[in-house]
Amino acid sequence: xxxxxxxxxxxxxxxxxxxxxxxxxxxxxLIVEQDPTDPKSGYTRRxxxxxxxxxxxxxxxxxxxxxxxxxKTLKYTDYNVYKKKFWRAKTFTMVNxxxxxxxxxxxxNYDFDAGLTEDDFTQVALKRAGR
Amino acid sequence: xxxxxxxxxxxxGLITQAQTEKxxxxxxxxxxxxxxGEYRYFFDDAAFPDxxxxxxxxxxxxxxxxxxxxxxxxxxxxxxxxVDQDDSRTxxxxxxxxxxxxxxxxELSIGAKKVYWGVAESxxxxxxxxxxxxxxxxxxxxxxxxxxxxxxxxxxxYGTFDLFYLPYHRRRTFAGKYGRLRFGExxxxxxxxxxxxxxxxxxDFAFRWSHYFGIMDIGVSxxxxxxxxxxxxxxxxxxINSFYPVMxxxxxxxxxxHSAFLWKFETIYxxxxxxxxxxxxxxxxxxxxxxxxxxxxIGVLGEYLYDERGKYALSALQNDVFFGSRIAFxxxxxxxxxxxxxxxxxxxxxxxxxxxxxxxxxSVTAEIEGRFFSKVDxxxxxxxxxxxxxxxxxxxxxxx
Numbered sequence: 001x002x003x004x005x006x007x008x009x010x011x012x013x014x015x016x017x018x019x020x021x022x023x024x025x026x027x028x029x030l031i032v033e034q035d036p037t038d039p040k041s042g043y044t045r046r047x048x049x050x051x052x053x054x055x056x057x058x059x060x061x062x063x064x065x066x067x068x069x070x071x072k073t074l075k076y077t078d079y080n081v082y083k084k085k086f087w088r089a090k091t092f093t094m095v096n097x098x099x100x101x102x103x104x105x106x107x108x109n110y111d112f113d114a115g116l117t118e119d120d121f122t123q124v125a126l127k128r129a130g131r
Numbered sequence: 132x133x134x135x136x137x138x139x140x141x142x143x144g145l146i147t148q149a150q151t152e153k154x155x156x157x158x159x160x161x162x163x164x165x166x167x168g169e170y171r172y173f174f175d176d177a178a179f180p181d182x183x184x185x186x187x188x189x190x191x192x193x194x195x196x197x198x199x200x201x202x203x204x205x206x207x208x209x210x211x212x213x214v215d216q217d218d219s220r221t222x223x224x225x226x227x228x229x230x231x232x233x234x235x236x237x238e239l240s241i242g243a244k245k246v247y248w249g250v251a252e253s254x255x256x257x258x259x260x261x262x263x264x265x266x267x268x269x270x271x272x273x274x275x276x277x278x279x280x281x282x283x284x285x286x287x288x289y290g291t292f293d294l295f296y297l298p299y300h301r302r303r304t305f306a307g308k309y310g311r312l313r314f315g316e317x318x319x320x321x322x323x324x325x326x327x328x329x330x331x332x333x334x335d336f337a338f339r340w341s342h343y344f345g346i347m348d349i350g351v352s353x354x355x356x357x358x359x360x361x362x363x364x365x366x367x368x369x370x371i372n373s374f375y376p377v378m379x380x381x382x383x384x385x386x387x388x389h390s391a392f393l394w395k396f397e398t399i400y401x402x403x404x405x406x407x408x409x410x411x412x413x414x415x416x417x418x419x420x421x422x423x424x425x426x427x428x429i430g431v432l433g434e435y436l437y438d439e440r441g442k443y444a445l446s447a448l449q450n451d452v453f454f455g456s457r458i459a460f461x462x463x464x465x466x467x468x469x470x471x472x473x474x475x476x477x478x479x480x481x482x483x484x485x486x487x488x489x490x491x492x493x494s495v496t497a498e499i500e501g502r503f504f505s506k507v508d509x510x511x512x513x514x515x516x517x518x519x520x521x522x523x524x525x526x527x528x529x530x531x
Contacts, residue, residue, distance in 0.1 A: 002426075002463030115201070119235050122285035123341075128233060129202060 004072060004094040004103040006042055009063075018046075028053035044068045054079070057087035065098075072096050082112050158199045165192040169526040173311050178519040181308045188215035192226075203233045209276075213267065219307030220266040226276045238283040243276035246295070248339065248350060250386040250395040251412040253434045253453035253473065257382030257397050259354045260337060262301040269312065269502050269522075270484075275301050290342025297335040300325075300357045300375065311520045316371065323361045324374040326404065333357050333377070350384045362406060365512070376403035391418045395434070408439035414453070430457040432471075450476045464490045478508035494531070500524040 018034035025031070030050040036043055047062040058076055065071040076089035092105040119125060171186040190213045198205035209226035229242025246260040261274035280296040302320045306313035327333040335356020342349055357375045364372040380401040387394040398411040414434030422429060432455040436448040455471035466489040473482045485501040500523070507518035 002461065002465075117235075118287075119285075122236065122291070123343075124238050124283050124285045124291055125233065128231070128238065131196075131207070 004096045004099075004101055005092075005105070008042055009074065009094070023047070029059065030056075042066065043071070055081070055085060055087045057089075070097055080110070082110060086112065157201075158197060159202070161194075161196045163194045164531040165194075165528050166190075166531070167192075167526050167528040169524060171522050171524045173520055173522045175519040175521055177311070178516065179313070179315050182311055182313075183216060183309045186216045186220075186311075188213060188220070190214070205231050207231065215266075217266070217307050217310035219304060219310055222266065222304060224264065224275055226274075228276065236285045238281075238285075240279070240281040243278050244281065245274050245276060246279075246281070247274075248352060248382070248384060249397055250348075250384050251397045251414065251434060252395070252416070252432055252455065253414075253471065254397075254412045254436050254448050256399045256410055256412055257350070257352055257384045259352075259359060259380055259382070260295060260297070262303055262359045264304070266304050266306055266310070269500075277301065290340055293337075293339040293341075295337040295339075297337065297356060298332070300331045300333060300335065300359075302331070302375075303359070303361060311522065312517055314371070314516045318371075318373070322373070325357060326374055326376045327357055346388050348386045348388075350382075352382045352384075354378070354380045354382075358401075358403070362403070364405075376405060378403045391420065392416070393418075406440070410436075410438040410440070412436045412448075416457075418457075426461040428457075428459045428461060430459075431455075432457065436473075448473070452476060465496075466490075475508065475511075478510055479506045480508045480511055480514060481505045482514075491527075494529060496528050496530075498524075498526045498528070500526075 016037065018036055021033040021035070023031040023033055028051055030052055032048050032050065034046045034048055036046075042065065043063050044066055045064045045068070047064075048058060049060040050056050051059050057079060060076070061074040062070060063072040063074070073095050075093045075095075076091070077093065078090035079087050080090065081087050088107070088110045090107050092107075093102060094104075095102045120129070167190045169186075169188045169190065171188070173182075173184050173186075177184065190211065192212075193208075193210050195208045196205055206229070208228045210223070211226050212223040214221050225243050227242070227244050229240050229244045231238065231240045233239075247258055248260070249255050249258045255271070260279070261277045263271045264273040264275050265271065267273035277297060278299045280298075282294045284292045286292075302323060304320045305318040308317050325331070325333070333356060335354070337352065337354040337356070339350060339352040341351075356377065358378045358380075359375075361373045362376045366372060378401050380399055382397065382399045385394075385396040393416040394414075395416065396411070396413040398409065398413075400409045401407060412434055414432065416430050416432045418428055418430040420428045432453070434453040436451045436453060438449040441449050452474045453471060454474075455469060458468045458470075460466040466487075468485070468487040471484045473480075475481070481504075483501075483503040483505070485499070487500075488496055488498045490496045501521075503521045504514065504518050505521075507514050509515050
């Protein structure tokens with residue numbers, strides 16, 4: 001809806017969605033190139049920066065379009081650690097370098113051990129939650 | 132001393148219990164208010180005396196919900212008030228006011244509620260639970276709140292089962308003396324009688340099973356009770372005898388999602404004392420997405436409509452083709468346009484419609500609707516009354 005995030009950027013991160021190439025290590029930062037395996041992907045590659053010292057959390061993702069030109073940069077900031085191991089960012093900032101537009105997503109009230117069960121994911125339950 | 136320790140332990144126990152209770156019983160409230168200003172303009176000369184051309188109107192729709200127990204229990208309310216030039220269109224309604232409790236695989240709702248079934252765009256055949264708020268919109272998509280007890284049970288393997296107990300029937304309202312989109316004779320809602328001696332208080336029941344198998348969604352439903360659609364019998368002297376028949380209606384709805392195709396199909400068989408018939412609507416929607424990488428989606432739709440009642444079909448969709456296009460700009464204004472046309476395959480009746488909406492401020496949306504009746508065949512029992520009733524509607528809504 002007029003956002004700089006594509007569905008592809010928000011969908012779940014699965015190992016098999018990319019092939020990987022380790023690029024370099026800068027202190028705690030590990031830079032990895034990820035090439036989408038889906039031929040319909042909007043990108044040729046993503047350059048992802050992981051932070052080894054902070055539970056391998058992602059600091060930054062650079063998206064390259066089908067013409068291999070830098071299209072967008074996504075930065076994760078305002079990190080908190082939950083349950084001593086889950087790093088979650090409160091702010092996602094996506095900047096589109098070609099249109100100079102940006103979208104900021106703010107998250108709050110991360111809740112772990114929310115006590116959800118399979119019954120909370122039936123069609124009826126999801127409809128109720130979405131109301 | 133011993134006594135004190137016991138009391139202390141007990142109260143400690145109570146405190147922890149109270150804390151968990153507190154976490155569980157956290158109440159969440161939401162309130163939203165929509166205020167809408169509307170102007171409808173009928174640009175053709177009225178077919179019947181007293182009918183007006185200009186209809187300025189206002190509506191207010193407050194929504195309130197209170198939920199607790201992590202959303203598993205809630206009270207939901209939606210009210211509606213419309214004030215219009217046409218007295219019959221001035222009305223209020225409790226769209227929803229119900230208590231809901233969910234536990235594990237079941238969900239129970241008690242009160243007035245709206246329930247929608249179906250998949251098709253141009254006609255809503257299987258959707259029988261709520262009465263249509265006929266004076267509110269031309270397409271019949273606005274509904275009156277229906278008092279009910281609804282029990283839903285979800286299973287992993289066998290889909291979802293819904294049982295409805297419907298203790299009260301709501302009458303349909305028709306346009307008044309000054310209103311358009313009516314017959315020559317003004318119908319008062321109390322003019323329409325009931326087949327059942329219990330009238331509004333006939334105790335009705337409905338059942339629905341819905342499930343999905345891979346790319347296919349399926350729903351099978353049955354309704355036994357007073358129909359929401361009145362049956363019109365036209366006497367030779369022009370008098371209309373109309374009533375709500377007791378009916379058994381079985382419905383089937385199917386949707387298949389296959390790449391960018393959405394295949395849709397709905398069919399019903401309705402059995403009443405004085406009439407039984409079957410009707411269907413089926414078609415496809417194909418979406419061309421992210422056109423020219425601008426994020427614009429264009430959907431094209433085609434549907435075929437059949438109703439065995441022929442010219443007595445209240446919907447007048449007895450053997451027709453619908454074609455349409457849905458354009459979603461996916462911009463930050465959420466701009467969308469829906470074009471549609473219905474062609475009668477037997478006669479030359481054509482109905483063309485346009486609906487467009489766009490957010491113009493953060494909490495303000497604008498809508499434009501146009502309905503154009505052209506070449507309405509005089510054989511059309513229902514639509515021939517509306518042939519002068521093409522109109523344009525503009526509305527602006529503010530959300531608080």
